[in-house]
Amino acid sequence: MLVELERVSKRFSHNGASTEVLREVSFSVEEGEFVCLVGPSGCGKSTLISLIAGLESPSAGRVTVAGREVRGPGPDRVVVFQESALFPWLTVRKNVEFGLKMAGISPASRQRRAAEYLRLVHLSRFADAYPHQLSGGMKQRVAIARALAMDPKILLMDEPFGALDAQTRRLLHEELMGIWQKTGKTILFVTHNVREATVLGDTVLVVSARPGTIKKGFKIKLPRPRRESDPHLIVIQQRILLSLQEEIAKVVKDEGLEHLIPKTAAVAGADRDLGSSL
Amino acid sequence: MLGLVGRRLTDAEFLSALGGSLRRMVIGYGAVCAVGIGAGVVVGRTRWLNELFGTVAVAIHAMPGAVWVPLAVFFFGLSEAAVIFTIFLGAAGITMANTSNGIREVPPGLLRAAETMGARGPALFWHVTLPAAVPRIVDGLRLAWAFGWRALMAGELLIPSIKGMGRLLNEVARARQLDQLIAFMIIIAVVGVVVDYGFFRRLERGIAARWGLAG
Ligand SMILES: Nc1ncnc2c1ncn2[C@@H]1O[C@H](COP(=O)(O)OP(=O)(O)OP(=O)(O)O)[C@@H](O)[C@H]1O
Ligand SMILES: [Mg+2]
Numbered sequence: 197m198l199v200e201l202e203r204v205s206k207r208f209s210h211n212g213a214s215t216e217v218l219r220e221v222s223f224s225v226e227e228g229e230f231v232c233l234v235g236p237s238g239c240g241k242s243t244l245i246s247l248i249a250g251l252e253s254p255s256a257g258r259v260t261v262a263g264r265e266v267r268g269p270g271p272d273r274v275v276v277f278q279e280s281a282l283f284p285w286l287t288v289r290k291n292v293e294f295g296l297k298m299a300g301i302s303p304a305s306r307q308r309r310a311a312e313y314l315r316l317v318h319l320s321r322f323a324d325a326y327p328h329q330l331s332g333g334m335k336q337r338v339a340i341a342r343a344l345a346m347d348p349k350i351l352l353m354d355e356p357f358g359a360l361d362a363q364t365r366r367l368l369h370e371e372l373m374g375i376w377q378k379t380g381k382t383i384l385f386v387t388h389n390v391r392e393a394t395v396l397g398d399t400v401l402v403v404s405a406r407p408g409t410i411k412k413g414f415k416i417k418l419p420r421p422r423r424e425s426d427p428h429l430i431v432i433q434q435r436i437l438l439s440l441q442e443e444i445a446k447v448v449k450d451e452g453l454e455h456l457i458p459k460t461a462a463v464a465g466a467d468r469d470l471g472s473s474l
Numbered sequence: 475m476l477g478l479v480g481r482r483l484t485d486a487e488f489l490s491a492l493g494g495s496l497r498r499m500v501i502g503y504g505a506v507c508a509v510g511i512g513a514g515v516v517v518g519r520t521r522w523l524n525e526l527f528g529t530v531a532v533a534i535h536a537m538p539g540a541v542w543v544p545l546a547v548f549f550f551g552l553s554e555a556a557v558i559f560t561i562f563l564g565a566a567g568i569t570m571a572n573t574s575n576g577i578r579e580v581p582p583g584l585l586r587a588a589e590t591m592g593a594r595g596p597a598l599f600w601h602v603t604l605p606a607a608v609p610r611i612v613d614g615l616r617l618a619w620a621f622g623w624r625a626l627m628a629g630e631l632l633i634p635s636i637k638g639m640g641r642l643l644n645e646v647a648r649a650r651q652l653d654q655l656i657a658f659m660i661i662i663a664v665v666g667v668v669v670d671y672g673f674f675r676r677l678e679r680g681i682a683a684r685w686g687l688a689g
Binding site: 249250251269270271273274275277279281283284285294295297298299326327328329342346 | 581583584586588589590591592593594597601602605606608684685686
C-alpha cells in the first residue's frame with residue numbers, strides 16, 4: 197500500500213472549544229490507484245488531504261506513505277488546490293520550476309523538466325505568460341504540471357476542478373485521465389461531484405458528515421475512457437448518491453437548514469454539487 | 475513665471491540649495507526604506523509586535539510631518555541631521571505599516587502550496603512571502619516619498635540655519651518677492667510630481683500588470 201491511514205482522528209481547538217473533524221478514519225491507497233473522496237461540505241475532506249500532505253498532523257492515529265510516517269510536507273506528496281495557488285509574479289514556466297528550484301535542481305534540468313510537463317498539459321505556448329493571463333482551466337493545468345514536475349509518489353487533488361464550468365471540467369477529466377495513464381501516478385482526488393468521481397476513480401470513498409469517517413467504498417471496474425452516461429456508471433452513481441444523501445440530511449439537520457430542501461428531492465442529479473450549496 | 479522658473483534652474487545658489495534638499499531627502503528616504511521595510515518584516519512576522527504596532531501605526535499616521543521637527547531638534551539641535559531625522563520619522567511609519575500588512579496578508583493558499591513543494595524557512599520567505607507582499611510594500615514606499623517630501627520642507631522651514639529650499643522660501647518671502655516665492659513653490663511641487671508619476675506610478679503599474687492586479 198502506498199498510502200495508509202490507520203484510525204486517524206483530527207480535532208481543532210479554537211478559543212477553548214474543540215471540534216472533532218475526523219474520527220478514526222482508516223483507508224489505504226494502492227500504488228497507481230485513482231481514489232476519489234466524496235462527502236458533504238465540512239466533513240473533513242480537505243483536512244484529510246492536509247494530513248496526508250503533512251500540512252497538519254493527526255490528533256490520533258497514523259498516516260504513512262510508502263511505509264514511512266508522515267511528519268511534514270514532502271516532495272513525494274504534492275497538492276493541487278481548487279484555487280490553483282500559482283505565484284502571480286512568476287511566469288508559467290517559473291511556476292512549474294518552483295518546486296525543482298526549492299529542491300536545488302540545476303537551472304538547466306529545471307528548464308528541461310518544466311518544458312516536458314508543460315508539453316504534457318499542452319501549455320507549451322504559454323510558458324512565458326503570467327498566471328493572470330490564463331483561463332481558470334489553464335491555471336489548473338499549470339498547477340497540475342507544477343505538481344507533476346516534482347515527480348511525487350502521490351498527487352493530492354482538493355476539488356481541483358470545482359471552480360470550472362462543466363465544459364472545461366469535462367475536458368480536464370480527459371486530460372487528467374491521459375496524464376494518469378501516461379505517468380502511472382497515484383491520485384487522491386476530492387470532489388463534491390459524484391459524476392466526476394465515477395468517471396475518474398477506481399475507488400470512490402464516501403465520507404460521512406462531521407465527524408468524518410469513511411462510510412462506504414465503491415470499486416468501479418469499468419474500463420476507461422468512461423462515458424458519463426454509461427448505464428453501468430449511472431447505477432453506481434445512484435448508489436453513491438443514496439449513501440451520500442443520508443450524510444447530507446444529517447448536515448442539514450445539524451445546521452437547522454431543513455426548510456431549504458424541497459421535500460420532493462428524493463435523489464438529486466449526480467452532477468449536482470452535493471452539499472456545496474449548504 | 476516659467477521664465478523665472480527657468481532662470482532659477484540655472485542659478486548656482488539655487489541649485490546648491492536644491493541639491494542640499496535632495497541630498498537630505500535621499501539620505502532620509504534611504505533610511506526609511508531600510509529601516510521601514512526591515513521593521514515591517516519583523517513586525518509582520520511577530521504576532522504580539524503586530525498587535526502592538528497596529529494601534530501605534532494609526533496614531534503615527536495621524537501625525538502631521540511638521541510635528542516631528544521639535545523632537546528632531548531636541549535630539550540633534552538645529553542641524554542637518556535633525557532635518558533627516560524629521561524625514562525619517564515622518565515616513566518610516568507608513569513604510570513599516572504597509573510592509574507588515576503586506577506580509578501578513580499573503581494568501582495562505584500560496585504558502586501552503588509552496589510548503590508542499592518543499593519551501594520552508596528563509597526560502598519560503600524570500601521566494602514566496604516577500605514577493606507576494608511587494609505590491610503593498612511599493613504602495614507604502616510611494617506614500618513614504620510623499621510624506622518624506624513634506625517632512626523635509628517642514629524641517630527646512632523650521633530650521634533656517636540649513637541651506638536648502640526651505641531657507642530660500644523664507645528669504646524671498648521676507649524680501650516680499652512674490653514671483654520668486656511662487657517660482658520656488660512650483661519647482662518644489664514639480665519635483666514631487668515627477669518622482670511620484672515618473673517613478674512610483676510607473677513602478678506600480680508595472681507591478682500591477684505583472685502581479686495581475688486590477689488598476
Ligand atoms: N485550521 C482549522 N482550524 C479550525 N477548524 C478547522 C480548520 N480547518 C478546518 N476546520 C474545520 O474542520 C471542518 C472540516 O473542514 P474541511 O475543510 O476539511 O471540510 P471539507 O470536507 O473539505 O469541506 P468542503 O467540502 O466545504 O471543502 C470544518 O468545520 C472546518 O471549519
Ligand atoms: Mg474542502
